[in-house]
Amino acid sequence: xxxxxxxxxxxxxxxxxxxxxxxxxxxxxxxxxxxxxxxxxxxxxxxxxxxxxxxxxxxxxxxxxxxxxxxxxxxxxxxxxxxxxxxxxxxxxxxxxxxxxxxxxxxxxxxxxxxxxxxxxxxxxxxxxxxxxxxxxxxxxxxxxxxxxxxxxxxxxxxxxxxxxxxxxxxxxxxxxxxxxxxxxxxxxxxxxxxxxxxxxxxxxxxxxxxxxxxxxxxxxxxxxxxxxxxxxxxxxxxxxxxxxxxxxxxxxxxxxxxxxxxxxxxxxxxxxxxxxxxxxxxxxxxxxxxxxxxxxxxxxxxxxxxxxxxxxxxxxxxxxxx
Ligand code: F6P
Numbered sequence: 001x002x003x004x005x006x007x008x009x010x011x012x013x014x015x016x017x018x019x020x021x022x023x024x025x026x027x028x029x030x031x032x033x034x035x036x037x038x039x040x041x042x043x044x045x046x047x048x049x050x051x052x053x054x055x056x057x058x059x060x061x062x063x064x065x066x067x068x069x070x071x072x073x074x075x076x077x078x079x080x081x082x083x084x085x086x087x088x089x090x091x092x093x094x095x096x097x098x099x100x101x102x103x104x105x106x107x108x109x110x111x112x113x114x115x116x117x118x119x120x121x122x123x124x125x126x127x128x129x130x131x132x133x134x135x136x137x138x139x140x141x142x143x144x145x146x147x148x149x150x151x152x153x154x155x156x157x158x159x160x161x162x163x164x165x166x167x168x169x170x171x172x173x174x175x176x177x178x179x180x181x182x183x184x185x186x187x188x189x190x191x192x193x194x195x196x197x198x199x200x201x202x203x204x205x206x207x208x209x210x211x212x213x214x215x216x217x218x219x220x221x222x223x224x225x226x227x228x229x230x231x232x233x234x235x236x237x238x239x240x241x242x243x244x245x246x247x248x249x250x251x252x253x254x255x256x257x258x259x260x261x262x263x264x265x266x267x268x269x270x271x272x273x274x275x276x277x278x279x280x281x282x283x284x285x286x287x288x289x290x291x292x293x294x295x296x297x298x299x300x301x302x303x304x305x306x307x308x309x310x311x312x313x314x315x316x317x318x319x320x321x322x323x
Pocket of ligand 1: 015129130131173174175226256
């Protein structure tokens with residue numbers, strides 16, 4: 001069937017995430033297979049406003065599958081939220097012949113894609129963020145790589161905590177969500193995981209450490225999501241209350257870099273090719289996600305209104321087996 005669009009653009013927006021390159025590659029190559037021309041937009045919506053746009057062919061995306069970050073560069077654009085900025089972006093779409101746009105990013109990027117769609121540019125959003133905080137998908141591009149990175153770092157911290165019989169409080173990213181903390185906590189056997197979605201206090205953490213000590217445990221990992229507390233402050237309180245020497249580590253941006261895992265590469269490739277299918281079929285104002293390993297797509301406004309349930313059964317299980 002002939003494609004409904006002849007030329008599309010692809011951009012990455014917001015915080016970068018490992019696997020974005022795999023999605024870009026899939027978009028370019030899937031589009032080419034349908035005879036659709038592709039341009040890459042640099043620096044997200046900021047590049048769309050400036051006209052920082054380049055042709056992309058199949059060889060332009062060689063050797064990026066395995067690299068972290070985004071080869072198209074990313075940015076958070078305040079200007080795009082203004083009427084003038086939006087108009088300049090639309091003018092550039094017309095100037096460059098961009099009929100459809102694949103936007104890889106988080107919720108904020110989806111909003112921009114919704115606005116562009118309502119003004120006639122066919123937009124498809126793909127979930128790209130390490131935080132996994134997008135309600136319209138079970139998993140986002142970059143989450144798996146991030147969790148694996150945290151697990152690797154915490155395993156190293158555990159080695160030295162064990163040698164010195166200490167406690168370590170590790171602060172991880174996630175903005176206002178606790179998915180990274182929860183998954184990394186389970187995978188590293190953290191004694192306590194503090195997340196924004198579950199009410200817990202420093203007293204709860206101290207009680208868990210005391211309970212563990214009574215059962216012969218002598219080294220502890222506490223994982224705290226950045227949206228709920230600060231590692232330094234928590235460490236001091238734990239050490240003062242328990243007498244266990246406690247150190248704080250803030251993992252920071254190391255969590256957002258690195259070569260994407262196979263899982264992220266596969267997910268991102270599937271998302272990218274699916275986005276092109278939707279554009280070729282004339283669809284617009286949709287976001288792509290994965291539910292029970294099946295690709296799905298939703299209206300952008302419907303997706304933005306969805307609530308993601310925090311997996312309490314996982315959280316409770318983690319608490320039970322981490323004694
Ligand atoms: O959304 C991804 C994320 O890495 C969050 O986990 C974190 O809170 C934020 O971005 C950090 O943003 P920046 O790189 O702008 O400091």
